[in-house]
Amino acid sequence: MQTLQKPTFKIESTSMRGCFKLSVNGRKIVDLKYKNWYSGVAETYLDREKIQLKPKNWWSGKIEILKNHRKVGEISHNSKLHLKISRENEDGIEETYILKNSGKWKLKFDLALEAGESVMTLSPTNSFNKLNFDVFVHDENIPMEELAIYSAYACKLYYAYISAV
Template structure:
């Protein structure tokens, strides 16, 4: 069984349209910015690489993930409202991560590998204006910052799906 380690990662909203920044020990690592209120298109830079998230179309519920203008994966959901994050590495090997709400009374998100190994926990720290997250990383070998971008974006999708009914 994995032991939970406290980390100093936080995801904090920076605007009402959904922009957020990722910080560690109060130091800003990156900021993801949405193009506008309704498009769902967002972008950021991580290690000098441009990361973009773009909805495929209005009805599909799938989000394409681009790194330096090359499509590397997508975010999609299933009927249980679990969000799948599928990513392809340079060798065209696909990894699938599953983000799901594991809280009963209070929403809490867990990111797991396809085999079910827990990798990350995102705990919302809601205020009436902003949706922020404390992040705990369970796998020290994980390229966590990049997965935090996709996970935070997916968490916001989850809230949109749930609030839409």
């Protein structure tokens, strides 16, 4: 009898610019590429939809999430460096997730619904300067690939924020 295996998500850095790929069970799903070194604009394709992440402006600290050139959400942060990912689902209802560092001595990120229910954990696998994560999914009723893309981008922002301090 064959048992069903839980999918294994992995986020791996592919360039010094911050580009990364998302793979499931060793099979590449998407490549997120940054337009250039300093812009913060990144894009990829998921299920034939163009996903673009781009800073709203230099001072606001908000990142717009665009799908096929239509704004569907944003990433922002608070004073505790908890990153808030708001996105519109297929029914037009806004869903809000909070990504925060839950590690004491080593960075580890938990993505939870605003109500507090954990949906995903991102654990760094290598060093501070490379964006490599093992992703553990706690709730399979979520758009895992899409949230993993937004979460990895937000983790890169977190690294940038703490590096600047």
